[in-house]
Amino acid sequence: MTARTCLVGVGLMLATAGPCLAQTAPAAAPRRPREVAVRGLFSGPASMGSSDASELGASGATNLTLFTTSNGLGVGGGVELLLGWQLRPGLWFEVAGGLLKTTLRTRITDDFEGAADQTLSSGATRFSAEGALLWYLKDRGKTAWFVRAGGGVMREAAGDLSLASTGFIANGSIGYRHWWRMNAPGTFPRMGVRVEARGVLRAGGVTLGSRSVTFGPAGAVALVFGY
Amino acid sequence: MRRALTAGVIVLVAATVAPPLRAYLKIGTFVGDEVVGIQWTNQPIRYFVTDRDAPGVTATQFQATLAASFASWSGQPDVALSTQFGGFTGLEPTENDVQTVIGFQSHPELDRTLGATTFTIDDTTGTLLASDIFLNTAFQWSVAPNGQSNRFDVQSILTHEVGHLLGLGHSAIGETQVQTGGGRAVLGKRAVMFPIAYPPGSIEDRAVKADDIAGITDIYGTSAAQQELGAISGRVTLNGAGVFGAHVLAFNPATGDMVGGFTLTDAGDFVIAALKPGHYVVRVEPLDDADIDGFFDEDSGVNINFQVTYYAKLVVVPAGGASGTIQIKVKSK
Numbered sequence: 001m002t003a004r005t006c007l008v009g010v011g012l013m014l015a016t017a018g019p020c021l022a023q024t025a026p027a028a029a030p031r032r033p034r035e036v037a038v039r040g041l042f043s044g045p046a047s048m049g050s051s052d053a054s055e056l057g058a059s060g061a062t063n064l065t066l067f068t069t070s071n072g073l074g075v076g077g078g079v080e081l082l083l084g085w086q087l088r089p090g091l092w093f094e095v096a097g098g099l100l101k102t103t104l105r106t107r108i109t110d111d112f113e114g115a116a117d118q119t120l121s122s123g124a125t126r127f128s129a130e131g132a133l134l135w136y137l138k139d140r141g142k143t144a145w146f147v148r149a150g151g152g153v154m155r156e157a158a159g160d161l162s163l164a165s166t167g168f169i170a171n172g173s174i175g176y177r178h179w180w181r182m183n184a185p186g187t188f189p190r191m192g193v194r195v196e197a198r199g200v201l202r203a204g205g206v207t208l209g210s211r212s213v214t215f216g217p218a219g220a221v222a223l224v225f226g227y
Numbered sequence: 228m229r230r231a232l233t234a235g236v237i238v239l240v241a242a243t244v245a246p247p248l249r250a251y252l253k254i255g256t257f258v259g260d261e262v263v264g265i266q267w268t269n270q271p272i273r274y275f276v277t278d279r280d281a282p283g284v285t286a287t288q289f290q291a292t293l294a295a296s297f298a299s300w301s302g303q304p305d306v307a308l309s310t311q312f313g314g315f316t317g318l319e320p321t322e323n324d325v326q327t328v329i330g331f332q333s334h335p336e337l338d339r340t341l342g343a344t345t346f347t348i349d350d351t352t353g354t355l356l357a358s359d360i361f362l363n364t365a366f367q368w369s370v371a372p373n374g375q376s377n378r379f380d381v382q383s384i385l386t387h388e389v390g391h392l393l394g395l396g397h398s399a400i401g402e403t404q405v406q407t408g409g410g411r412a413v414l415g416k417r418a419v420m421f422p423i424a425y426p427p428g429s430i431e432d433r434a435v436k437a438d439d440i441a442g443i444t445d446i447y448g449t450s451a452a453q454q455e456l457g458a459i460s461g462r463v464t465l466n467g468a469g470v471f472g473a474h475v476l477a478f479n480p481a482t483g484d485m486v487g488g489f490t491l492t493d494a495g496d497f498v499i500a501a502l503k504p505g506h507y508v509v510r511v512e513p514l515d516d517a518d519i520d521g522f523f524d525e526d527s528g529v530n531i532n533f534q535v536t537y538y539a540k541l542v543v544v545p546a547g548g549a550s551g552t553i554q555i556k557v558k559s560k
Contacts, residue, residue: 051480053508055402055415058429064402064415069480069508106480106508106541112402113512115535122506122541159543163504207481208506208541 035084035092037194039222043076043102046202046216048209067111071209073216074121076102080220084134092134094150100126104158104208124206125161128154128169142182148173148196156205167204171218173197179226190226195219253446254396256348263353265346266394266446271309277330278315281364284381286315286330288370293329296385299435300393300443305452308393308443320359321345327392329385331368332361339410341366341384341424344391358392360385367427374430383425383432390420390435395442396522397422399474400487403516411517417485422521437484444501457544458500461553462490463511465533469495470557472519472529477542478508489514489522504546509538511555533557 048071057063078100084092102124109117132150151170157163175196182190198218255262276290284292290312301308318328325347334340340363347357362368362384369378401416403423413423418438425431435443444452459477463470473490475497488499513531514522523529536557542550 051483053476053478053485053510054483055400055417056431057415058413058425058431060431062415066402066476066485067478067508067510069478071480104506104541106506108508108537111535113535115510115537118537118539120508120537120539120541122543158506159545162545162548163506163543206506209480 033086033226035082035094035190035224035226037082037084037222037224039080039082039096039098039194039220041076041078041080041098041100042219043073043078043100043200044217044219045072045074045105046200046214047072047211048104048207048214049211051209064112065110067115068109069209070107070109072105073124073214074103074105076100076124076126078102078126080128080222082222090136090139092136094132094134094148096128096130096132096150096152098126098128100128102126104206106208122158124156124158126154126156126169126205128152130169130171132171136177142179144177146175146177146194146196148175154202154205158206163206165205165207167202169203169205170201171198173199173218173220175220177224188225188227190224192224192226194222194224196222253442254346254391254394256346256350256353258350258353264394264446265348265353265355267308267355270307271311272327272392273311273313274327274329275313275316275318277320277328277332278317279331281331281362281368283375283378284331284368284370289330289381290315292370292382293385293389295433296382296389299386299433300389300439303435303440303443305449305455306443306447307449308447320361322359323347325357327357327359329360330362331364333364334361335365337363338365341379342388344388355394360388360392362388374428376428379424379427380430380433383419383430386432386435387419387424390439390443393443394446395420395439397517398438398442398487399489399514399516399522400436400438400476400485401516418487422517437482438486441486441499441501448501452501454547455504456501457504457546458498458502458549459507459509459542459544459553460496460498460549460551461509461538461555463495463497463555463557465495465530465557465559469493470530470533471495472514472523472527472531473497473533473557474512474514475499475555476510476512477502477544478510479503479505480508481505498549502544504544506541507544507550509542509553509555511536511538511557532560534560 053066054062055064080098082096084094106120130152134148136144136146154169173196177194179192200218203213253264297310342362367378369375398418398420400418401421402414403411419432463473490497512535
């Protein structure tokens with residue numbers, strides 16, 4: 001075994017042929033797996049709190065409420081592009097950039113002069129960039145459960161993008177990955193889908209109502225390509 | 228040619244008195260056929276205080292309180308206003324002396340008038356030359372730090388009148404209740420410039436509110452304010468025709484601020500300026516919580532025969548810009 005190894009070594013390293021027991025060159029480290037994905041996002045409603053149009057009495061305390069508003073984000077949808085690197089088996093780091101279209105909603109009730117309750121809305125757009133860690137809990141090869149936690153910055157714009165504000169966004173999710181193909185020839189040996197349910201924490205951005213921090217549900221479906 | 232225009236702006240205990248001026252969010256005067264907003268172009272605004280005490284309030288106390296009232300307005304961010312106390316004087320408010328004189332004066336015949344502001348205006352240009360304020364000694368007054376029951380607070384009422392002196396008209400952000408003995412009582416308000424005062428003892432009107440700040444910033448705002456603040460413009464119609472004199476309220480759910488304006492053309496056009504950027508609920512209501520002549524000329528044709536109506540969308544106000552014209556259709560009562 002030793003002699004054979006020595007011959008191979010000489011064959012590979014003619015220019016530096018030396019004693020048969022010379023150290024062999026290390027094999028090239030295998031490239032860490034990477035993934036690229038296109039993710040469709042669904043954003044659920046999130047409360048931004050209530051706010052009253054209140055008028056003050058002689059003492060300075062609220063004496064009359066002209067109307068009450070309940071404010072929040074409506075449902076929305078968007079798309080996200082992400083790139084992932086395997087840090088070690090089962091643990092991945094991802095960067096993602098996304099765009100989400102949603103609505104801001106205000107429900108008006110209890111008008112002092114009897115106007116009917118109604119809901120007002122306005123469109124909003126969120127641009128986000130985030131980093132995340134993803135951990136596969138049970139990777140059975142073709143299928144796997146995972147948890148994911150991420151955070152980053154966002155820029156939210158309202159209306160025709162004339163009003164914009166920066167904020168922070170964080171999310172935690174649990175999900176399931178399924179490879180449709182594995183070890184296939186071509187640029188992307190692996191291709192599959194990832195489905196996840198998220199909780200999204202949002203701070204800053206476009207504000208409406210008494211809360212500048214909101215929490216709401218979200219979901220995502222991603223088409224994943226591994227290489 | 229100069230002429231004095233009197234009593235455009237009056238604070239009342241429980242009723243209003245007809246002003247000869249077109250009093251909007253900003254006070255206007257006619258120059259020819261055109262309405263021009265009045266404002267002080269020469270600053271500091273130099274004023275004198277009548278050397279007269281009232282029961283419970285010396286002239287010196289009055290002067291110190293007046294300075295605090297001026298500061299309530301001039302101390303606002305993004306407002307370029309300066310004033311200067313010229314000294315005590317034997318001159319009377321409301322005299323046509325082209326001096327700005329402020330002080331106590333006895334008007335027992337004005338049994339619901341706490342104070343009034345008059346103007347001397349060059350009616351060829353609309354330039355404000357002088358303005359006088361009197362507080363009516365027919366009422367009991369106080370300068371106690373925390374107010375005094377059964378006495379009206381000098382600083383609160385002066386802050387309202389100084390708002391007029393600076394060019395602000397009456398605000399309609401308030402709700403009132405007609406009293407059996409005549410006049411109206413305030414249920415609630417959110418503007419020092421609402422035409423009806425709180426009862427004696429209240430000091431709430433010492434502090435200007437969002438509506439007042441928007442108004443003063445609209446008139447005396449710095450160039451920075453023009454970059455930082457925005458506006459809502461629109462039109463209110465009833466059966467296709469413009470509504471004149473409708474009260475339009477802009478409410479910011481994020482801050483709780485309320486700022487009002489009026490439709491000021493026969494087409495029903497309005498502009499609410501000096502708003503902080505954000506989303507606004509816009510509510511239109513008839514001007515029925517104070518006597519109309521506290522805001523407009525009696526013959527101006529204010530329409531109050533329509534229902535309270537909200538604009539169907541949240542309105543976005545950008546920094547340094549306007550919402551774009553919004554159309555609000557109201558229905559008859």
